[in-house]
């Protein structure tokens with residue numbers, strides 16, 4: 001019977017090993033585990049090396065580099081890499097984040113830098129992660145850029161520009177009251193029913209027990225060059241940007257501080273959207289009243305692309321045959 005012998009060395013398998021359902025003797029089992037561990041480590045090192053090599057290619061993305069040449073390198077690297085598509089995307093997103101960091105180092109995004117980032121994303125076929133896009137848009141807004149909403153959620157007037165729209169819920173402050181009954185021993189809550197009858201007796205009193213913001217309507221919040229508009233399923237509200245004094249920003253909501261209004265219209269948004277909408281509204285308002293300086297027109301200096309990354313050298317990639325000159 002073959003099953004009673006070790007699968008590796010063919011020595012008879014001790015009864016205990018057989019009963020445990022093992023196919024190898026103790027010695028071979030230890031050797032086998034060590035081999036497997038070595039193999040696992042080898043695969044890990046190979047993977048790390050592949051990641052490093054891919055980073056070397058996409059890491060060449062920097063302000064001012066020749067995007068045409070880099071796009072060809074990135075295309076070739078996508079072909080040559082053994083990495084999975086998701087990992088390639090992650091490394092490319094990382095490179096885009098690094099580019100954005102470099103663009104933001106001096107505190108402003110110039111129009112030339114903004115154009116370079118847009119061109120890089122297009123030429124290299126990169127994909128914005130939602131969080132990354134928001135971060136960049138906020139940085140660009142702080143430098144005076146406002147985006148254009150390609151598909152506005154509301155009717156736009158003549159001469160008005162739609163900047164963005166986000167999903168939003170209109171919130172209202174709800175104050176909960178509770179009736180407390182004055183008894184000799186102290187206050188006894190008796191619930192919310194039949195308030196009037198007890199109040200007329202003069203021995204109960206209404207006590208405010210909680211305040212909370214509750215959603216009363218759902219729809220979209222749009223920012224244009226002239227207005228902030230909430231278009232809900234129940235009602236619509238419009239606020240002129242000229243009346244906007246400030247925006248209160250929460251992680252998942254915002255409040256509009258409007259001149260001569262004794263409450264702050266408040267909206268719940270998706271996390272992250274609130275910051276972007278607030279920055280857009282404030283930038284648009286500043287542009288409307290003319291207090292925003294023009295975005296700086298500093299050119300992006302040309303930068304060296306660097307030598308051919310090792311992944312491409314090994315894969316026999318040649319840059320000379322179809323350089324930008326041969327177009």
Ligand SMILES: [Zn+2]
Pocket residue numbers: 006007008009010011024025026027028029
């Ligand atoms: Zn054995």
